[in-house]
Amino acid sequence: xxxxxxxxxxxxxxxxxxxxxxxxxxxxxxxxxxxxxxxxxxxxxxxxxxxxxxxxxxxxxxxxxxxxxxxxxxxxxxxxxxxxxxxxxxxxxxxxxxxxxxxxxxxxxxxxxxxxxxxxxxxxxxxxxxx
Numbered sequence: 001x002x003x004x005x006x007x008x009x010x011x012x013x014x015x016x017x018x019x020x021x022x023x024x025x026x027x028x029x030x031x032x033x034x035x036x037x038x039x040x041x042x043x044x045x046x047x048x049x050x051x052x053x054x055x056x057x058x059x060x061x062x063x064x065x066x067x068x069x070x071x072x073x074x075x076x077x078x079x080x081x082x083x084x085x086x087x088x089x090x091x092x093x094x095x096x097x098x099x100x101x102x103x104x105x106x107x108x109x110x111x112x113x114x115x116x117x118x119x120x121x122x123x124x125x126x127x128x129x130x131x
Contacts, residue, residue: 064114066106075125
């Protein structure tokens with residue numbers, strides 16, 4: 001590989017899932033391409049198996065992000081405590097997250113975990129969304 005491609009690869013390794021998703025969308029828009037695998041692909045099928053398979057399979061999302069959208073001033077301390085519990089962050093880091101909303105606080109987690117965390121945040125007065 002060339003030095004340029006090595007450098008790009010190293011930068012890609014540092015991206016969060018949300019940033020990587022945004023990058024894919026930008027590349028698709030800029031170059032008019034799609035990151036989706038071709039329907040036929042390189043997959044080999046047994047004779048007759050193609051007739052029973054659906055024309056296009058929709059991949060179900062398995063990883064979700066929890067985004068802290070809004071924290072009312074009078075609920076800030078309660079939300080801060082929940083953010084610390086959920087993320088394991090220290091007081092200073094959690095405070096920065098709470099003060100910089102909207103901010104992703106959990107990335108690439110199961111839907112149940114994201115929904116549970118959202119419920120905890122909303123119970124103390126904060127607003128969050130699962131994406």
